[in-house]
Amino acid sequence: MSENYKFDTLSLHAGHIPDKETGSRAVPIYQTTSYVFNSTEEAASLYNMEVGGHLYTRISNPTVAALEQRLASLEGGASALACSSGMAAMHLVVSAICSSGDHIVASSKMYGANINLLQHTMPRFGVNTDFVNPNDPEAIKSAIKPNTKLVFGEVIGNPGLDIMDVPKIAKICNSKNVPLVLDATFNTPYLMQPFKHGANIIVHSLTKWLGGHGIAIGGAIVNGGNFDWGDKDKFPTISGPHFALGGISFWEEFGPSALIAKIRAEGMYNFGPSLSPTNAFHLMQGIETLPLRMKKHIENTHSILDFLVNHEMVEWVKHPDLETHPDHEVAKRILPKGSGSIVAFGIKGGREAGKAFIESVQLASHLANVGDAKTLLIHPGSTTHSHLSSEAMKEGGLTDDMIRLSVGLEDINDITKDFERGFKAVKKLNK
Amino acid sequence: MIINFKGANTYLGTGGKSLDINKRTLCFLHGSGQNHLSFIQQARFFAYKGYSVIVPDMPAHGFSDGNPCKSIKENAEWINDLLVKLNLKDVVVIGHSQGCLVALELNRILKNSLEALIFVAGSNEIPVNQFLLDLSKENPQKASQMMVTWGHGVDGDMSINKWPGHSHYGEGNNIMCMNKPTALMYDLHSCNDYSDGIDAAKNIKVPALAVLAKNDQMTPLKSGLKFVELIKNCEIHILNCGHFLPSERPIELNSIINSFLSKLK
Ligand SMILES: Cc1ncc(COP(=O)(O)O)c(C=O)c1O
Numbered sequence: 001m002s003e004n005y006k007f008d009t010l011s012l013h014a015g016h017i018p019d020k021e022t023g024s025r026a027v028p029i030y031q032t033t034s035y036v037f038n039s040t041e042e043a044a045s046l047y048n049m050e051v052g053g054h055l056y057t058r059i060s061n062p063t064v065a066a067l068e069q070r071l072a073s074l075e076g077g078a079s080a081l082a083c084s085s086g087m088a089a090m091h092l093v094v095s096a097i098c099s100s101g102d103h104i105v106a107s108s109k110m111y112g113a114n115i116n117l118l119q120h121t122m123p124r125f126g127v128n129t130d131f132v133n134p135n136d137p138e139a140i141k142s143a144i145k146p147n148t149k150l151v152f153g154e155v156i157g158n159p160g161l162d163i164m165d166v167p168k169i170a171k172i173c174n175s176k177n178v179p180l181v182l183d184a185t186f187n188t189p190y191l192m193q194p195f196k197h198g199a200n201i202i203v204h205s206l207t208k209w210l211g212g213h214g215i216a217i218g219g220a221i222v223n224g225g226n227f228d229w230g231d232k233d234k235f236p237t238i239s240g241p242h243f244a245l246g247g248i249s250f251w252e253e254f255g256p257s258a259l260i261a262k263i264r265a266e267g268m269y270n271f272g273p274s275l276s277p278t279n280a281f282h283l284m285q286g287i288e289t290l291p292l293r294m295k296k297h298i299e300n301t302h303s304i305l306d307f308l309v310n311h312e313m314v315e316w317v318k319h320p321d322l323e324t325h326p327d328h329e330v331a332k333r334i335l336p337k338g339s340g341s342i343v344a345f346g347i348k349g350g351r352e353a354g355k356a357f358i359e360s361v362q363l364a365s366h367l368a369n370v371g372d373a374k375t376l377l378i379h380p381g382s383t384t385h386s387h388l389s390s391e392a393m394k395e396g397g398l399t400d401d402m403i404r405l406s407v408g409l410e411d412i413n414d415i416t417k418d419f420e421r422g423f424k425a426v427k428k429l430n431k
Numbered sequence: 432m433i434i435n436f437k438g439a440n441t442y443l444g445t446g447g448k449s450l451d452i453n454k455r456t457l458c459f460l461h462g463s464g465q466n467h468l469s470f471i472q473q474a475r476f477f478a479y480k481g482y483s484v485i486v487p488d489m490p491a492h493g494f495s496d497g498n499p500c501k502s503i504k505e506n507a508e509w510i511n512d513l514l515v516k517l518n519l520k521d522v523v524v525i526g527h528s529q530g531c532l533v534a535l536e537l538n539r540i541l542k543n544s545l546e547a548l549i550f551v552a553g554s555n556e557i558p559v560n561q562f563l564l565d566l567s568k569e570n571p572q573k574a575s576q577m578m579v580t581w582g583h584g585v586d587g588d589m590s591i592n593k594w595p596g597h598s599h600y601g602e603g604n605n606i607m608c609m610n611k612p613t614a615l616m617y618d619l620h621s622c623n624d625y626s627d628g629i630d631a632a633k634n635i636k637v638p639a640l641a642v643l644a645k646n647d648q649m650t651p652l653k654s655g656l657k658f659v660e661l662i663k664n665c666e667i668h669i670l671n672c673g674h675f676l677p678s679e680r681p682i683e684l685n686s687i688i689n690s691f692l693s694k695l696k
Contacts, residue, residue: 052594225604
């Protein structure tokens with residue numbers, strides 16, 4: 001029966017068909033907390049996870065489910081679960097897989113909150129992490145210990161833009177029977193589908209390019225369904241008897257979707273970071289145009305790279321699509337459509353120059369987000385990292401002249417004109 | 432649960448409840464290249480309704496070790512021996528696809544001593560085209576993928592699912608990938624080689640139910656309808672979905688089976 005619909009089609013349609021009663025073409029917003037049971041038997045069967053359905057919006061909701069099914073479809077995963085933020089998704093995965101005494105191997109070059117969670121918060125609960133260079137598969141291999149329960153990294157690291165060699169690292173994880181969990185926020189399934197390269201679990205901040213319009217915070221976990229959780233000693237709460245539902249084994253009962261089933265029955269039940277149906281609707285509206293937007297994001301990024309590389313006021317430019325980037329070859333191989341629309345660059349004149357640039361541009365917005373349809377900028381040296389010395393920033397892979405740019409969808413000439421305004425202000429300052 | 436059966440670790444799904452041989456047992460038989468997980472939404476449902484449920488992973492499928500059975504008859508003998516080993520007497524067999532052929536043969540071995548037979552997306556014959564037979568040997572993963580996409584109705588393409596967050600294709604592919612690589616090839620050959628279905632269907636003397644799929648590309652509705660005509664007094668339902676009826680229309684299927692079971696003695 002299969003039509004084998006392509007990515008662009010699935011972005012618009014997956015997870016929803018108009019219902020017979022109303023014919024609503026758009027996904028309806030089911031703004032409800034709960035669902036009337038037709039009988040006590042039906043209620044019991046939902047509680048017992050006998051069949052699918054909705055009983056309480058903290059656990060699942062029809063609008064949120066449409067988003068989840070769209071994501072599962074776009075990533076080629078077995079199942080997905082959407083939640084209140086990218087960080088909620090990350091915490092749900094870590095807490096579903098790990099218990100006190102377990103160990104994680106993670107990339108040392110990641111988004112600050114991902115690092116903080118693993119470096120400072122999880123150790124309080126007995127889960128410790130060793131951080132390794134994401135570009136060093138051998139280092140990852142030797143960091144994996146018998147109690148390592150997952151390897152975590154970002155496909156495109158934030159903010160350093162390091163690219164993980166996903167196929168190589170997946171092979172290592174596979175040989176050690178450890179799931180590879182990837183934050184794929186910066187690539188989105190449009191640029192790269194990690195399961196095709198052997199990854200096992202994806203976490204997304206939907207807040208960024210997937211939602212794409214800077215209007216709603218959201219996160220998701222997509223489960224590849226390609227990991228064997230059968231080792232009861234290693235993954236006792238997934239394959240062994242779990243306190244929920246009278247000693248259920250999620251692995252035996254749900255197989256490829258064991259992890260998502262467990263997260264619904266434990267994480268969503270007991271921590272409860274649910275996504276609001278209205279935000280699910282907004283995020284899905286964004287996904288409808290993901291292919292179009294990503295194409296333009298990449299087009300504009302490549303134009304901006306040309307502009308910046310050749311600009312007299314620019315000290316350096318960092319983007320994996322540039323030959324000068326240390327991971328350029330890996331990027332070409334695993335991200336052939338382009339490696340995202342975040343660009344880092346340094347302005348001649350250091351910290352003060354960065355500040356002057358940011359304060360002079362008008363079109364680009366100075367704020368702490370990425371992946372909006374609009375162009376965004378931040379100068380870590382005068383904002384998020386202003387309390388750090390130049391030396392301390394260097395240790396974290398940042399420099400005080402660095403600007404992080406999230407390239408938007410505006411007319412490219414308007415963006416470059418705006419940047420010229422910023423550079424003019426820097427020139428004045430340097431005089 | 433895992434038991435040692437015929438010298439191999441053998442997995443039986445029991446729907447999250449322990450097996451009670453004093454209750455009526457529903458024995459679910461999976462299709463080609465499938466395993467107990469094709470009945471995810473049936474196993475727990477019926478176990479929690481008070482039935483004993485067994486969903487065996489056939490040898491080399493799912494969590495079961497051992498060598499794959501090489502014919503429908505061999506599959507049926509294996510199931511018969513399993514029922515004997517477990518000392519199960521009051522048994523209703525529910526087959527899906529290839530599981531229907533196995534159920535037909537099992538009924539012959541047991542001389543109509545089952546309590547009832549339920550056929551889901553089944554027929555008395557399942558011819559398999561040469562391309563798929565060859566592909567299942569050369570590249571079972573690719574063959575599985577093709578079966579998953581052919582097998583589902585329109586809901587598969589669009590991941591339309593009452594089970595929140597689930598993708599028919601993603602889940603279906605991974606369920607099939609859990610089996611040993613040779614399992615699919617032997618299953619498909621077993622189906623293709625089976626030719627006793629007409630006699631076996633005519634021989635049915637126990638209550639029978641057939642739930643067929645309108646858009647079934649694997650065991651077409653036309654073939655299913657011819658099949659059920661051969662069975663005396665078979666209750667027939669047709670659902671608007673593809674071949675993977677148990678996961679495409681779980682609630683409707685469960686309800687039909689449930690009311691059929693409630694009418695049995
Ligand atoms: C790579 C990456 N992962 C996760 C997050 C967290 O996402 P959220 O803000 O949706 O929690 C961010 C936010 O900036 C991010 O950049």
